[in-house]
Amino acid sequence: MISTKTKQTLKAVGAATAVALAMTSGAMADGHGKVKVGLITTLTGGGAALGVDIRDGFLLGVQQAGNDGIEVVVEDDQRKPDIAVQLADKMIQSENVDILTGIVWSNLALAVAPAATAQGKFYISPNAGPAQLAGKGCHKNYFNVAWQNDGPHEAAGAHAKELGFKKPFILAPNYPAGKDALTGFKRMYGGELAGELYTKLGQTDYAAELAQIRAADADGIFFFLPGGMGISFLKQYSDSGIELPVVGPAFSFDQTILGAVGEAAMGIHNTAQWSPDLDNAASKAFVESFKAEYGRIPSIYAQQAFDTANLIASAAAKADVKDMDAFRAALLEADFASTRGDFKFAPNHHPIQDFYVREVIKDGDVYTNKIIGVALEDRQDVYGVDCKM
């Protein structure tokens, strides 16, 4: 639940302070100043694995960018909106950060992102993409490098339709991203449903829901339950005697949880913008260096954070962060080698990207994902039309 406040201030490359100072002042001389990034993410309690991957992916990206001017301050939000807001205020007011990033959860992002942009800072989301911030609540200083929340679920909906689901049962937790999930699925699936359920956020026992699914005469299941919720659901599902095809977004079948789910996840189709086996040079180099640095396969959270760091580095190379208009324009160009391959921003500062169908496989004795097809190409979220910047 709670833990000691983690505070690490680290210089990007491990150079001696004197050298770093000399290089930074050199950089300042030719117009590109320092960039101070505040990374607020969940490092303790439930869901910490997601935040740890975001932190590790981000720091790896900063390290590889080789820009000594980028300084990162890491803080732990404990998955609590009030703490996230306090940390953000502290980082903005006393640490003088230029950019905030890192938040995993949509309810926290909805609390922090508008506060950050209102105080004249950039917020660059490496994960949460609630509908509100993509549509009416969009802001010129808010960028999302991951996806609008609906995206992976729209892809799952499209895939369910392709698999010939006639009457799936769908469920998600009762919080902003859960609502985006079911909305996204229904948008692309478009057919009849056997039932639709919102579960409690953080719920760990799904016996009641499984009994309903059994009674509902469904022909498939779609679920979005990130982190520990997904582990619990999958273990209980595999023991329930229900044998229906399952599709879902990558969050419930991600590298951070597959080890804990084990056999129960084998063969399940899930959708994401990336997979560790994606065939492009940036992705391969990222997976190799992440494995070498941390000794595990990166998750999509790590990948998104790595892209976020590279995006910031690419903008910092072009413009001074104090010149917000120039820096914003540089961010919008997205001039970096994304691990996703093609990547560009839509006018509402959310990605236009492909979504893949992945299958859970066992590689040696490690469970991981492999791409088996493309679910949606060049997908842009539907909320952008309401965005007036």
Add this chain to the structure above:
Amino acid sequence: MTTILLIEQVLNGLQFGVMLFLMAAGLTLIFGVMGLINLAHGSLYMIGAFAAAAVAAWTGNFLLALMASLIVAAIAGAIIELTVIRRLYDRDHLDQVLATFALILIFSEATRWVFGSFPLFLNIPDALKGTIILPGGIEYSLYRLTIILIGLAVAVGLFLLISKTRVGMRIRAGENDREMIGALGVDISVLYTMVFALGAALAGLSGALVGAIQSVEVGMGEPVLILAFVVIVIGGIGSIKGALAGAILVGLTDTLGRTMLPVIFGTFMEASSATTVGSALASMLIYILMAGVLLFKPTGLFGKA
């Protein structure tokens, strides 16, 4: 909603209640005998689950894993009783809350330090996998049924321990008059350590049993701890009978509320808003139940006035 589904949901509620009972029994015992509010009870639950996962990964034997959860949690309980908790009996509840809250932080970080941030793997043993058909054609998970039986067995065992044995007599005496039983020559500090270790072992067992169907991760104990407190407040603080009644009441209310409320709202509302309103209300239901019980019986169902 069919009868079969309703019976299955009642079983699910019962199973949830029994799990809560294993947590709440220790909590209420410790409060009843020592007058201590132990927030670190959730950490002992987590320790049980991690011990079971580690032993299961090492030996592959679920029974050994369950025994490990009992033993490791009991030892952890005895150690914190001897080093920290013992100093808190004479302090007021706020000091106890602060100190045991600190223990939560220490245990969480220590567990993360030893096992890492990623959830561990612990699965149902092969012998208990799958479902069985109960009379009436109800298909029910064998493992969940086993949990119900283990929980009821523990309830009976605790009842016998407290009402029929010498140790139980001392525990009851300790609840009634702490100073008196000390004056009668009973070594009160040994009794306290034993009661604390017993409560810890029950929490550890509960963590291991649940860990097999849920996720074994740092911080898994705290949501259950909150529910366990709701249970003992409803049942009457210090009463084992109250803990059992409260746990089953909370288990049934939560499970049935979760499934029935959206259906009930669906009869007069549009489907997706019925789901939203129903699930929102369902998550409040046990707290409404607690408020209702406290309104009519301020000391809980079986609490002493």
